[in-house]
Amino acid sequence: MTLVILRRLVQAMLILLGVAAITFLLLYALPADPAVLIAGRSATPQMVANIRHELGLDQPLLFQFLHYLYGLVHGDFGRSYTQRTAVLPLILARLPATLILMAAGITVEVVLGLTFGVIAAIRRGGLIDRTIMMLSFVGVSSPQFVVALLLLYVFAATLGWFPMSGFGTPAHVVLPAMTLGVLGAGWYARMVRSAMIDVLNHDYVRTARAKGLSGRRIIFRHVLPNAILPIIAMIGIDIGQFMSGVVVVEAVYGWPGIGQLAWQAIQQVDIPIIMGVTLVSALAIVIGNLLADVIAPFVDPRIRAQ
């Protein structure tokens, strides 16, 4: 077991290194020149050259990359071009807001997805099942920003139940979390339903039924625990997806998380921040998958035995 986790850790490191290399190369190859942007419109070529030298952009690419990696190993993500401060504290300051949103959003997803997925599986083939499956399709086909604006229009602008935007009170988190959660719940409901149906077809479920156990007991004691594994894997994937997917929701709701930080940095071609946020997002994806792998054997003894 320890060996497996160790191997996964090494793989994770390699993947992060690869993500760093590709992002670095892409940002370097793009036509937008940060030095020109920082220098402003009236800058002379000499000023631009000075800024380029100051930022180390006149060094060879490989040297720049190694320099960046050296910094990373020492916990240094470089300095922001526009804010003139270190990148890591900027990201860390924004991280809690995004993590709150992520926790709230995943909670909504899992609660809705489990509830509707279980109901659909029990009523398989019936009208309720078909309605839930249709709704889950509507969920996964919805453009996030339209749902965000719709919730704002109905619950903030018209009914006035929740604030339009901002951060700070529990009321602020409701609409962004609903936006993320309601859409994602579609995937969970489909996943839970198909995992449940797989288990329901097993002989031991028929045995339990033949023993005269109640439907409720069969579902919650015998079926659901065996269907939980794909859901855990899915939460793991979700943790990663959230980090890169929050840009839109944070932009609509003015939520001060890393998505907003990234969006501002992208508009200002602040490459060190873009690099930093990309790496943190990739780290979230890797950690999410790793968590799912580590938790799986605790939930499912069959994996422990292997």
Place this chain on the structure above:
Amino acid sequence: MRVFKAMLRQPSAVFGLVVVILVVALAIAAPLIAPFSPDDQLAEGLSLEGAPLPPGGPFLLGTDTLGRDLLSRLLFGARTSLVIGLVANGVAVAIGLLVGILAGYIRGLVGNLMMRFTDLMMAFPALLLAIVLAALLKPSLWIVAMVIALVNWVQVARIVYTETRGLVERDFIMAERSLGAGHFRILVRHILPHLMPTAIVWSTLGIATTVLLEATLSFLGIGVQPPDASWGNIIFDNQTYFQDAPWLVFIPGAVILLTALSFNLVGDALRDILDPTQRGRG
């Protein structure tokens, strides 16, 4: 024909198919049926105070903040969104097929390296990557399509890889090889046809993803640029007025949803029909 008949037995698939055909037909016929030019800023398209007109009257779905007819813009926007959907997704499926088949067939070091690369791409924050690329590349229709293709091929590659590996082990490929067939013949004549169902399913499902991604990029202002209309940039243009002129945001939003939903429904039905082992699954 068998596939088509099987689809007609599922009400949701029929619904999806009808909407898809309708959207495609409307997009093709846009210049013929649009009541106004999509770019004309009409004086009579604004109220006396200069506000956009709500749906009804000569402007069936209302006008936008510049006095342009929303219906005409949506019809022409359908062309943009569908072209990007088809091109971006076509390229993504093609790359995915190529990488997946080669990695699955060659295996060894090269195949392994290719699959490790897709592992790497799976760990890439895809939406963030698309936003960064689109924003820094001076967006145009084709750039947006390429950016979307670049982040969407990975999933296809992984599925095709798994299927190809399974196929290579099968007896009929062995038999073909022992008869002296070359690699090219085996790949094109025997492996590719078996992958067609997968390719067709993903081509359909992928269009839904692509239409949504294009709308998202355009909504952020880094997708299709004005004056070209796309469903996403109609919302981008008008989002600040969504409280006073909700139709400008929610009508295009509903159109995007309906289109993505329909491609998903058709794709899902195709998967059920073409791949019986997946029947009833997510």
